[in-house]
Amino acid sequence: MVVFTDDILLNQLRRDGPKIEESFDRLCADDLSKLSSLLSKSTGLVYSGLSVATQKEDELRSACAQLLLNAANSFAAATAVLRMGYVLQPGIIIRSLLEAVSTTLHLVQHPNDLTAYQNHTLQSPKTIAAAKKALPPFGQLYGHFSDSFAHIGQLHKSITPIRVFSERHEALEVNLSSLRIAAWLMYVTAELVFNELVTAPRYWHPVDQGYKYEPSEEEKEWMKIFFQMSDAI
Template identity: 35%
Template structure:
């Protein structure tokens, strides 16, 4: 163990940073405190505090992450076979590219959450919902593919159109918009990354929505690539239309994975022309 210098001991006692590391000094006379900001705040957040918060997240979400990872593997299998055509503007290549982007948003949202930023997690989750809503519109709306490549397809309108196919999309997108994206007084709350606890309400929301998000992504990927499968998974085809009609095995698994209430929401009028 190295012996601390007298100056280091004095700084530790006063909780004072090194002089060459001080960015600003503020005297809080009301509370009789001196507040310092330092030049290494970003460095500490990324390499010291961030990993500590992430460990607290990982300890409490290991099983959920493993369950979601298995579903992501299924989704990726549907997408990757079409990414070879990424330079094309046809339907399969376009929706594969969008769904791949959605999986990136999904993974990024979890990375943000595990480092202690639940509000920013919600913003990325909304991006995922908006992306898969657009995928549905490309599948059901005549002329949407041409409009998309011309830059004329409004992603906000896509949510309204797509919720007729999957009702939970509209509810979830609206909640994420209100609570996480549209700036409100909640955004003025002083909150920063701290270690997660077992009673953390934010963690409960993250765990639940992680499952809901990947489940919705799975359903939409299954819809747009449904004709490539011989067995029924989530959708039943009737001519050019598809109806949300999961196989008994998928229905049972879905109820366990996201809960019966979420499944019932999806069943309320879910169909794709």
């Protein structure tokens, strides 16, 4: 006999949740520290940029800042959900975050579309195309999160139990990798939007009529370590 009581949600939040979060913190302390550091850089830059944009009545960059700050909240939510033991749901949130990033990258390249954005008529496919133009890997990342999370993917087809993290299993590693990607995309986008506020840009450098994505060799080495991969993006 299996008995379902009416306090399942309460138990998950109040009884089991803290234990799961503690187990996550033990396993992933270094990951959390690195993610927090990069997110702090992005958020600090965006808040500074929003202040300048507000003073100058720059509607375009104010809109971009709002998008990125909401994306930062989505990032924190995805991290919190993973920390509570949910391994499917963080990807769904990150997929939404990518929409904010793509819209920001589109507006930077096509400022005349600000009115369409404000009127809710700016279409997602259009923003994705602009994001791919600025950052070619974006298309592949967006496709992955769409296929795996926004649509019914492999994780939807199996039960994902909510339990204490006893090891760094595959689902956990995939989610941590997704968070690293999301944190990096937010920083790179913030640096492009508010490039003049960055003393030593890491990715974008001014050229005629715009900016060029050109990370230094030192930055590429950092990226390899951060992403835990052999080649930088």
